Amino acid sequence: MATMDDIARELGITKGTVSKALSGAEDVSETTRKAVVEKAVELGYSRISRTQERPRLALFILNMSYDKPDDFGYDMVVGFRKMAEPAGYEVVIVPLTTQMQLETQYDEFMLRENFRGAFFLGMTLTDPWMKLFETCRTPTVLYDNHVPGNPNVAYVAADNTEGMCLAVAHLKSLGHKRIGYLSSALGSYVYRQRYAAFFQALRENGMDDRQTLAGSALQTPVCLQSHLPRLIKEGCTAIMCSHDLLASSLMLHCWELGLHVPQDISVVGYDDIPMASYTSPKLTTVRQNRTELGKSGFYALKSLMDGVPISTFLLHPQLIERDSTAPAPDKPAKLPELEDAAGSAAAAKP
Amino acid sequence: MATMDDIARELGITKGTVSKALSGAEDVSETTRKAVVEKAVELGYSRISRTQERPRLALFILNMSYDKPDDFGYDMVVGFRKMAEPAGYEVVIVPLTTQMQLETQYDEFMLRENFRGAFFLGMTLTDPWMKLFETCRTPTVLYDNHVPGNPNVAYVAADNTEGMCLAVAHLKSLGHKRIGYLSSALGSYVYRQRYAAFFQALRENGMDDRQTLAGSALQTPVCLQSHLPRLIKEGCTAIMCSHDLLASSLMLHCWELGLHVPQDISVVGYDDIPMASYTSPKLTTVRQNRTELGKSGFYALKSLMDGVPISTFLLHPQLIERDSTAPAPDKPAKLPELEDAAGSAAAAKP
Numbered sequence: 022m023a024t025m026d027d028i029a030r031e032l033g034i035t036k037g038t039v040s041k042a043l044s045g046a047e048d049v050s051e052t053t054r055k056a057v058v059e060k061a062v063e064l065g066y067s068r069i070s071r072t073q074e075r076p077r078l079a080l081f082i083l084n085m086s087y088d089k090p091d092d093f094g095y096d097m098v099v100g101f102r103k104m105a106e107p108a109g110y111e112v113v114i115v116p117l118t119t120q121m122q123l124e125t126q127y128d129e130f131m132l133r134e135n136f137r138g139a140f141f142l143g144m145t146l147t148d149p150w151m152k153l154f155e156t157c158r159t160p161t162v163l164y165d166n167h168v169p170g171n172p173n174v175a176y177v178a179a180d181n182t183e184g185m186c187l188a189v190a191h192l193k194s195l196g197h198k199r200i201g202y203l204s205s206a207l208g209s210y211v212y213r214q215r216y217a218a219f220f221q222a223l224r225e226n227g228m229d230d231r232q233t234l235a236g237s238a239l240q241t242p243v244c245l246q247s248h249l250p251r252l253i254k255e256g257c258t259a260i261m262c263s264h265d266l267l268a269s270s271l272m273l274h275c276w277e278l279g280l281h282v283p284q285d286i287s288v289v290g291y292d293d294i295p296m297a298s299y300t301s302p303k304l305t306t307v308r309q310n311r312t313e314l315g316k317s318g319f320y321a322l323k324s325l326m327d328g329v330p331i332s333t334f335l336l337h338p339q340l341i342e343r344d345s346t347a348p349a350p351d352k353p354a355k356l357p358e359l360e361d362a363a364g365s366a367a368a369a370k371p
Numbered sequence: 372m373a374t375m376d377d378i379a380r381e382l383g384i385t386k387g388t389v390s391k392a393l394s395g396a397e398d399v400s401e402t403t404r405k406a407v408v409e410k411a412v413e414l415g416y417s418r419i420s421r422t423q424e425r426p427r428l429a430l431f432i433l434n435m436s437y438d439k440p441d442d443f444g445y446d447m448v449v450g451f452r453k454m455a456e457p458a459g460y461e462v463v464i465v466p467l468t469t470q471m472q473l474e475t476q477y478d479e480f481m482l483r484e485n486f487r488g489a490f491f492l493g494m495t496l497t498d499p500w501m502k503l504f505e506t507c508r509t510p511t512v513l514y515d516n517h518v519p520g521n522p523n524v525a526y527v528a529a530d531n532t533e534g535m536c537l538a539v540a541h542l543k544s545l546g547h548k549r550i551g552y553l554s555s556a557l558g559s560y561v562y563r564q565r566y567a568a569f570f571q572a573l574r575e576n577g578m579d580d581r582q583t584l585a586g587s588a589l590q591t592p593v594c595l596q597s598h599l600p601r602l603i604k605e606g607c608t609a610i611m612c613s614h615d616l617l618a619s620s621l622m623l624h625c626w627e628l629g630l631h632v633p634q635d636i637s638v639v640g641y642d643d644i645p646m647a648s649y650t651s652p653k654l655t656t657v658r659q660n661r662t663e664l665g666k667s668g669f670y671a672l673k674s675l676m677d678g679v680p681i682s683t684f685l686l687h688p689q690l691i692e693r694d695s696t697a698p699a700p701d702k703p704a705k706l707p708e709l710e711d712a713a714g715s716a717a718a719a720k721p
Contacts (some may be wrong), residue, residue: 302603337680
């Protein structure tokens with residue numbers, strides 16, 4: 022375990038300067054502070070080595086609920102802790118904010134807080150720390166975010182490409198010829214990847230893959246209202262959704278519009294969150310094994326801490342067939358509004 | 372642990388029929404035999420449960436040497452055994468032939484030979500068993516071959532996409548503007564993936580990505596003779612190779628042609644096999660950590676055997692900068708033959 026003396030010797034500065042830099046004193050230049058922090062992380066310096074505490078791991082969470090068993094993040098946190106705590110680590114859950122990311126540099130935060138490594142749930146591509154992961158020195162595992170090229174960073178997920186293939190092949194086997202796609206905003210790695218994977222699956226199955234078959238929006242109501250009528254008009258008999266909550270809202274929206282799921286239109290979700298078994302009808306979806314993802318997160322992090330440069334660790338997803346998918350109807354559904362609109366358009370013709 | 376009775380009960384047949392089917396007796400129909408084998412594998416039946424032997428794992432190897440420390444496969448085998456044997460497994464190396472694959476069905480072979488799972492090194496896309504991996508029941512890990520969609524099969528490798536990015540970025544930083552690519556035949560998953568990754572890396576670096584910048588052939592001399600003159604003529608100042616042996620032959624061939632590596636042309640290999648440090652000049656290459664790949668192979672296999680559906684397990688590769696790369700020359704090199712050819716072409720003009 023490296024000491025302040027080691028850092029001072031390596032950088033050719035005094036131990037006092039190292040101490041000041043590490044404690045954030047103001048009479049140390051930004052350049053020196055940065056050099057000290059980088060060297061400290063590189064050498065594996067940790068205050069912990071001089072205490073009896075267990076080594077600490079940070080589990081950063083944002084954009085994801087995890088308190089209750091029904092929350093998406095719950096099983097992942099449980100899986101991670103189940104592996105980490107018997108191995109002698111203390112797991113500290115750190116709700117992450119943009120403000121925190123802007124106020125402190127990642128490696129420095131980890132060093133100051135005595136964290137040996139971190140597992141991140143829920144980062145988006147615009148999060149300030151995402152850029153720092155390209156060069157960070159701290160062992161770091163990202164769920165559903167891929168930052169290639171840094172030997173200290175690993176990517177853990179259920180294979181989204183395979184999941185989309187399973188869903189599209191299932192709908193194809195039910196006779197659906199045109200499938201639409203609805204997605205949350207494409208500001209996160211996972212939604213971008215699923216979007217691309219959906220179209221790849223269409224191509225691999227020899228199906229219509231026009232880009233107009235997809236629509237996305239940050240707000241669910243906006244997504245449904247702007248894109249669903251269009252997809253129905255395009256003749257889609259099935260809609261694939263980027264995640265279960267959107268699929269669940271879609272089914273409610275179909276019900277309001279007088280469309281029957283799955284008779285008129287099939288709906289497939291993604292994730293298999295606990296509520297997917299309690300929608301009406303019960304949702305066909307792609308399952309990610311969240312407990313195993315949490316365990317895999319720890320395995321990848323432990324490997325990075327041990328010097329094994331894990332890059333990517335993916336699990337097979339699983340298609341869960343429930344009641345929201347059925348054989349394609351003989352004819353695509355029609356929305357009353359659309360018929361009205363078509364009617365008035367026809368009436369307006371000269 | 373399932374017994375023959377369990378298999379018989381599940382299939383509604385007699386234990387005698389199960390026994391005959393498992394021992395390959397001729398008076399059992401092919402359909403019954405297949406059903407028995409599939410059920411046996413599904414239930415985890417193994418003769419071993421009734422003996423004192425250690426559970427057996429198969430390490431299949433083809434198209435790859437592994438006997439001596441200098442062989443590509445050596446460290447992978449060592450890494451795999453280092454993890455598997457202390458965990459109580461017997462590792463049996465099985466040199467695999469096309470004949471063996473044609474003569475016996477994979478799951479059946481594994482059951483007959485009492486293997487619990489397998490790690491495969493060196494399969495090509497045309498190997499007969501590759502098709503069986505799409506539906507096999509036996510826990511199976513493939514090095515550098517990706518068969519998606521089967522929860523019993525995992526893919527282990529060093530990230531080839533990242534490796535190509537490292538190599539191309541290195542050459543770009545040395546001022547090379549046009550890079551050629553030479554590859555072994557594209558009959559294996561890994562060479563196809565590296566080929567695609569090379570062009571992806573060119574695009575990501577904003578470089579010329581014409582398909583004519585690549586050439587491949589099964590035989591190294593054919594590859595060099597058919598493609599090198601063309602790449603030089605295209606103005607390439609650097610050549611990326613699909614693997615180190617090809618890069619090493621390329622450097623010898625350049626020397627024969629009077630081209631100096633790296634002054635006239637830079638050369639980058641892939642794999643960092645032991646001989647890469649002993650070429651003249653020493654080869655710049657992309658390293659795969661073969662010992663860790665072997666260990667990862669066991670980890671993935673153990674996970675599959677424990678019911679964790681690992682899909683993909685990739686390690687970060689590493690660029691090893693040695694002496695075969697240098698800043699790009701002011702002008703692309705010219706081959707004497709090409710100048711002659713150009714000369715005679717000019718002379719032949721009317």
